[in-house]
Amino acid sequence: MIEQLDQLDDLGAALFRRADEAGAYLIWRAQARSVSRIVVRDGRTEGATASSSIGHGVHVIGASGFAALGSRDDLLPEAALDVLERTVAAADCAGHPGSIPVSVPQLEVTRARCVPREVKEFSAIDLPSIGQRLVELESEIHSRVDGTRLLTSFRAEIDAWRVARSDGAVALFAMPRCSLGARATAVGPKSQHAVSVQVFGTSPRLLTDEAACSLFLRRAEQAARLARELPDAPRHPSGSFPIVIDYALAKGLAHEAFGHAAEADGFRSSVLARDGRFRCGERVGDDRVRVIDEPIERDHAWQPFSANAVPRRRATIVDRGRLHEGLADIWSAESGGVPITGAARAESFRNAPLPRMSNIRIEIDEPRPAPGRFEDYGPSEVRNLLGEAGILDRYPRVAFLSGYTGGQVNPVTGDFVFNCKAIYGIEAGRVTLYRPAIFSGSMFGALAAIREAFGPLQLDALGYCGKWGQSVPSSGGSHYFLFLEPDPTVRLGGD
Amino acid sequence: MRTQRLVDRLDSGIFGGRRIQAWSVFASESRRHSIGAKDRQIGGMHSPEQLSESAGARYLVVWDDGQISRGTLERRQVELDPDAALAAARASAYEDPDSAQVLGPHDYPDVDLHDPGVAAIACGTADLFHSRLADLQQRFDDSDLRTWSASFSASDVDGAVVTSAGLEVHSSGTTCGWHATIDGEIGDGYSARKAECESEFQARVERLLAINRSLRVRTTDLEAGRRLVILHPRVVEAFVLDTLLHHLDGSQVAHGESRFRHEQFGDPSAVLREDISLTLEPLTPMRAGSYRFTSEGVPAARCRFIEGGRLIQPLLDLKYARRLSRAPTPLSNGPDSLRFSGREELSFDDALAEASALVLGVLGVHTQDAASGDFSLAAPQTLTVRGGRLGARCRTTIAGNLFQLLCDPELRFVRFEGETTPGLGVVCRLDPA
Numbered sequence: 008m009i010e011q012l013d014q015l016d017d018l019g020a021a022l023f024r025r026a027d028e029a030g031a032y033l034i035w036r037a038q039a040r041s042v043s044r045i046v047v048r049d050g051r052t053e054g055a056t057a058s059s060s061i062g063h064g065v066h067v068i069g070a071s072g073f074a075a076l077g078s079r080d081d082l083l084p085e086a087a088l089d090v091l092e093r094t095v096a097a098a099d100c101a102g103h104p105g106s107i108p109v110s111v112p113q114l115e116v117t118r119a120r121c122v123p124r125e126v127k128e129f130s131a132i133d134l135p136s137i138g139q140r141l142v143e144l145e146s147e148i149h150s151r152v153d154g155t156r157l158l159t160s161f162r163a164e165i166d167a168w169r170v171a172r173s174d175g176a177v178a179l180f181a182m183p184r185c186s187l188g189a190r191a192t193a194v195g196p197k198s199q200h201a202v203s204v205q206v207f208g209t210s211p212r213l214l215t216d217e218a219a220c221s222l223f224l225r226r227a228e229q230a231a232r233l234a235r236e237l238p239d240a241p242r243h244p245s246g247s248f249p250i251v252i253d254y255a256l257a258k259g260l261a262h263e264a265f266g267h268a269a270e271a272d273g274f275r276s277s278v279l280a281r282d283g284r285f286r287c288g289e290r291v292g293d294d295r296v297r298v299i300d301e302p303i304e305r306d307h308a309w310q311p312f313s314a315n316a317v318p319r320r321r322a323t324i325v326d327r328g329r330l331h332e333g334l335a336d337i338w339s340a341e342s343g344g345v346p347i348t349g350a351a352r353a354e355s356f357r358n359a360p361l362p363r364m365s366n367i368r369i370e371i372d373e374p375r376p377a378p379g380r381f382e383d384y385g386p387s388e389v390r391n392l393l394g395e396a397g398i399l400d401r402y403p404r405v406a407f408l409s410g411y412t413g414g415q416v417n418p419v420t421g422d423f424v425f426n427c428k429a430i431y432g433i434e435a436g437r438v439t440l441y442r443p444a445i446f447s448g449s450m451f452g453a454l455a456a457i458r459e460a461f462g463p464l465q466l467d468a469l470g471y472c473g474k475w476g477q478s479v480p481s482s483g484g485s486h487y488f489l490f491l492e493p494d495p496t497v498r499l500g501g502d
Numbered sequence: 503m504r505t506q507r508l509v510d511r512l513d514s515g516i517f518g519g520r521r522i523q524a525w526s527v528f529a530s531e532s533r534r535h536s537i538g539a540k541d542r543q544i545g546g547m548h549s550p551e552q553l554s555e556s557a558g559a560r561y562l563v564v565w566d567d568g569q570i571s572r573g574t575l576e577r578r579q580v581e582l583d584p585d586a587a588l589a590a591a592r593a594s595a596y597e598d599p600d601s602a603q604v605l606g607p608h609d610y611p612d613v614d615l616h617d618p619g620v621a622a623i624a625c626g627t628a629d630l631f632h633s634r635l636a637d638l639q640q641r642f643d644d645s646d647l648r649t650w651s652a653s654f655s656a657s658d659v660d661g662a663v664v665t666s667a668g669l670e671v672h673s674s675g676t677t678c679g680w681h682a683t684i685d686g687e688i689g690d691g692y693s694a695r696k697a698e699c700e701s702e703f704q705a706r707v708e709r710l711l712a713i714n715r716s717l718r719v720r721t722t723d724l725e726a727g728r729r730l731v732i733l734h735p736r737v738v739e740a741f742v743l744d745t746l747l748h749h750l751d752g753s754q755v756a757h758g759e760s761r762f763r764h765e766q767f768g769d770p771s772a773v774l775r776e777d778i779s780l781t782l783e784p785l786t787p788m789r790a791g792s793y794r795f796t797s798e799g800v801p802a803a804r805c806r807f808i809e810g811g812r813l814i815q816p817l818l819d820l821k822y823a824r825r826l827s828r829a830p831t832p833l834s835n836g837p838d839s840l841r842f843s844g845r846e847e848l849s850f851d852d853a854l855a856e857a858s859a860l861v862l863g864v865l866g867v868h869t870q871d872a873a874s875g876d877f878s879l880a881a882p883q884t885l886t887v888r889g890g891r892l893g894a895r896c897r898t899t900i901a902g903n904l905f906q907l908l909c910d911p912e913l914r915f916v917r918f919e920g921e922t923t924p925g926l927g928v929v930c931r932l933d934p935a
Binding site: 043045048049051052053054055056057058059060061062066068073074075076077078079080081082086090093094097098101103104105106107109133134135138156158192194198199200201237238242245246272273275276338339357359361412413414415416417418419420422423424425426442443444445447448498500 | 539540541542543544545546547548549550551552553554555556557558572573574575576577578579590591593594595596597598626632635636639648649685686687726753757758759761865866868869870871872873874875876878879880882897899900901903931933935
């Protein structure tokens with residue numbers, strides 16, 4: 008697969024020569040992708056697929072400065088040149104009222120290659136053997152917790168790109184991703200609930216890695232127990248409460264509440280911008296708070312280069328409680344008043360890349376200790392942490408939101424929502440399980456409400472982000488737990 | 503797309519020393535053209551005019567040892583390199599007796615799905631899109647909006663199903679649509695097999711602007727509690743219909759993960775309120791959700807899933823039809839091919855006379871646990887209703903259980919102008935946020 012991208016020198020040269028002759032600036036993106044996936048239910052394989060795809064996109068700025076993007080799902084030279092010609096023609100006709108011509112910034116010209124060694128292991132994926140292993144894991148989970156229906160799955164993907172620009176920059180990179188997942192569904196007399204968990208790795212050997220499988224089994228066991236208990240749980244009352252969130256929900260808060268609003272393509276309307284420029288220096292949280300996005304090696308959302316062949320770097324969105332920098336690509340940085348961070352990502356060669364997050368986290372200076380692994384902490388252990396911090400002296404009852412199931416934000420207004428897997432009502436002598444409920448509010452209220460952090464950073468909360476219909480991997484986290492003071496703009500839904 | 507090389511290879515009946523017992527291929531080829539505006543700016547690098555060409559196939563191979571392979575093939579594999587694709591397919595083969603079946607010839611309905619004007623746009627002619635985008639820009643800029651974004655797209659798709667059992671059926675269809683959002687929070691659009699006429703386009707834009715004007719006046723004066731709330735058709739589609747379809751899906755039923763048990767289908771007792779029906783109608787000409795056949799070759803036809811509150815039929819592909827010992831069904835291809843109905847539909851004005859609020863949009867639908875039907879959703883675009891008239895905007899949350907709502911005698915179906923899906927009046931928990 009990587010070889011296919013390596014062998015595109017001649018096609019690339021022909022495309023850039025033709026673009027140059029037409030007076031067009033070209034960013035050329037070739038993408039090769041392979042996905043293997045297997046699903047097991049009730050001791051047997053329910054689906055197994057191995058697929059691959061390849062194609063390219065020509066993102067053109069025509070002689071008059073207007074843009075167009077053409078794409079085709081093969082790399083045949085004649086067809087590729089035809090797509091380029093039609094795209095250049097579309098760009099030359101794209102100067103309609105309301106269109107603003109694009110100017111190409113001066114960029115460093117890099118020629119780079121980044122292909123992790125694990126990529127070679129993907130050629131040896133044996134789906135039937137993986138199916139057998141999933142059956143074993145399913146059986147192990149059942150032996151630990153009965154009374155639930157299980158779905159286990161394994162997915163291995165390589166997403167490889169070759170991106171080149173008219174100025175001579177070229178980046179070839181591959182992102183290996185494997186995930187092991189389980190969903191437990193419990194059926195009660197009146198209702199049923201499903202709880203999902205995942206473990207991530209960059210090697211297909213994830214399934215034979217003892218530590219990874221042990222972590223997976225522990226998480227799956229906890230999910231199955233929770234699914235079994237939820238049908239009998241009551242609903243949590245709605246309102247503003249003192250709240251503890253785990254690192255996965257903190258990732259949701261960072262991603263939904265701050266990350267999207269810090270993406271520079273939205274600065275013409277974002278609540279974090281004024282007159283199209285990032286509100287650098289404005290206070291949005293406590294002095295101890297940072298919100299940071301950066302690609303982390305061997306992470307689900309790692310991407311070393313942008314879809315415009317720019318190295319991706321760390322972006323400190325909030326530094327010591329103040330807005331610091333945005334997530335910008337080469338087209339949005341200057342107008343947004345922020346540096347280029349190489350944030351452009353695209354799901355496919357067909358899509359126009361947009362500034363996107365990678366691994367985003369909330370960091371708090373001087374967190375309180377929480378020894379051991381995150382999985383060691385159930386609601387009773389969280390109650391102990393709150394008690395030792397004196398929080399239960401100030402608030403007799405705290406709502407602990409556990410597990411992240413997704414979220415959504417309106418970057419124009421700063422409204423966000425996300426949902427959890429369960430809520431625990433924590434009191435000095437009691438823990439009560441409640442069904443999940445929406446956590447919503449104002450991003451400023453939520454960040455300003457963070458008062459305490461517990462434990463080290465845990466950054467492996469996985470997800471997919473669907474901004475503008477393009478799904479790309481996202482991840483992140485925070486300290487094991489964050490405590491938020493009650494704030495009238497931040498609410499739990501419920502009943 | 504040139505599928506002959508792949509079909510010939512499958513038809514040869516032998517691959518890698520194994521006999522191919524049966525096979526099925528669904529091949530499609532499309533052209534798509536789109537233009538857009540992001541935050542008032544038309545085109546640009548983040549929303550450029552786009553032209554794309556794609557082709558590919560889905561396949562099923564049944565081998566002589568009973569194993570099956572299924573997956574997708576890219577254009578190159580279909581046209582140039584079927585051997586490598588078949589080798590990869592064999593390497594991932596697995597046992598799944600319920601999947602080991604392909605359809606033979608059937609009678610297929612003739613459904614008008616193709617519009618030459620849209621096909622021309624899909625190939626690059628964009629005058630209609632440019633004029634309508636300019637029109638949107640003019641009207642939105644005149645309306646003192648904070649921001650707006652929009653996209654227009656057209657596609658032209660040819661599809662075919664070919665099987666070893668002698669089935670060969672083709673279809674051509676176009677799709678044309680647009681969507682606009684105002685201030686990043688309220689949107690509307692259209693999708694069908696042909697472009698809407700100018701007057702319908704203008705009327706839809708006007709309705710969107712009118713809703714936006716209503717949302718500008720804000721209040722927090724809304725009493726919390728159980729209230730009759732009208733859910734806009736977009737909310738019904740994204741939440742209510744999607745959840746119902748999830749539970750009607752044959753795989754969910756077969757694995758016991760649906761709220762509906764297999765033995766309840768065909769049973770005379772109602773599981774929802776006794777006037778509720780959900781029917782698939784995929785034969786209406788030029789609807790976006792209409793089609794001739796599924797990717798497995800099942801003919802499109804009218805199909806009742808729920809009638810009179812009783813479960814009639816789950817949605818079944820070939821695999822789960824066999825597993826549940828039932829006939830396969832046509833599948834849903836979008837909300838405009840579904841008819842969701844009750845005993846009577848109130849007019850919008852009559853519904854307002856009874857309601858406390860109109861929920862225009864919700865955040866967080868994809869975060870809900872579909873298994874339980876429990877919902878807890880943020881509804882920042884809620885309009886209060888006072889004395890039968892729409893009032894000011896209030897940020898709210900709504901909560902309840904969908905299945906309880908669908909059994910509730912207080913449930914109302916509400917007609918909305920220009921919509922194929924009804925709104926719903928439901929009694930649920932409503933809290934100002």
